[in-house]
Amino acid sequence: MAGTDEVTVVVPAYNEGDRIGPVVRELTQTYRVLVVDDGSTDNTASEAETAGATVLRQPQNAGYVAALKRGFQEVTTEVVVTFDADGEHRPDDIERVVGPVIEDRMDLVLGARTTIPRPSERILTRLARVKVDVIDSGTGLRALRIGLARNLDLDTACTCGTFVLEAAGEGARIGEVPIETRTVQKPRGIAWQHGKQLIHVLWYLLFS
Template identity: 30%
Template sequence: MKVIIGLPAFNEEKNIASTIAKLQKFSYTIVVCNDGSSDMTGTIAEKMGALVVNHQKNLGYGAGIRTLFTKAKELDADMLVTFDADGQHRVEDIENIIRPIETGEADIVIGSRFLNKTNDTNVPKYRKIGIKVITNVTNSSMNFKISDSQSGFRAYNKKVLKEVTPSEYGMGVSTEILIKANKSGFRFKEVPITILYEGETSTHNPVSHGVSVILSTMKFISIEHPLKFYGIPGMVFLAIGLFFIVWTIQAFTATRQIITNISLIGIGAIILGTMLTMTAILLYSLVNVVRERHSD
């Protein structure tokens, strides 16, 4: 199989050479997406013998992954393995990531930090909490439950490269790919990996990363499942509103006085519930029309 190892990289001149050197023990093609780095990342990668695709300016992690998908398709790759350029991933885990696709067991393989109990204890607590929250949100819209939705160490087969096109520019691309691939019926498998956190190699702010990913995940869930995302809360608010309106009417019948707070809660809940329900119906109709036109 023609395997490409893809590295999204932004200002990784300290790590890129050692990462590529370790990867060169394999016979796979190494492609680096230099995402508008202001340092020597691109130059070093080229001198190390990697195929480098340069962005003129920094577009974000998601844009880097999209470029790697595009380049893998151009090179007619049978498989793309995405691998962090910051030194956190171990090359020793690549064979385990690749094997399920080689044997036809899966279309997408995810390297999970939480299947290896020893590695699990090494994950910083704040990261573990954030990843678990994001993973639970992602799992709410998927048929296959995963343990690590934010792992960047993955393998994709040719079918996935052809049918899934990432559009998210930020860190939310990891969940976007999972949601789109799940909708297309691709098979998933997780394998344990070990992450090296020495020296705090990650360049992403954990707070902005978490917020970005959660918002992105909610956006894709709302598009894929509008009736669930908007409709269920809408019905709940309508029920709450009706309850308080009935309470207001009963109180008025008994005392001939309107309890302002109760009536305002009822009116507000009904308005919000109606808006959410209408949004669910309109978005569901719009998404289906777009899908029908796209399929034609």
């Protein structure tokens, strides 16, 4: 089993004070955990630290993508895993996405959810499939080589579609494994950024 010497789990978090503690406690049983507090106005940072994570604080809310990029710059292990802060993902699935990377069979492995909640995410994934054969381009659970992670520009509205398209442009070997998610009681607002993301995905398909 891969552990703290090989893998760092990066958890972007914004106002997840009610959920981040249990998430970190599960993860730190096996992995190094780096929480990037994205300018939260609640106790996200202190809860994450108490639970055992190393915490990086963004001075203001800059968004999920900016938090990921900050985390990638600070990771010192060869493999990095991205993991959502809300408790949706199961730590047991990390080994499944990490394995092919550590075994040098893949450079990026996505944890494909059985259900993708937002129609806009499904549309963006269908577009991304023009170039990359994946079924869940917007998953928050991924494992990848740190060198690849740092080479990605990630200058788009979110990661849906473009994360895998950009990785493919870097020549990455991309794989996918099915995962089960847990039900999380939290409001899901309208993902307005997916309108901008559609333009980004189309740009990658046409010009990259």
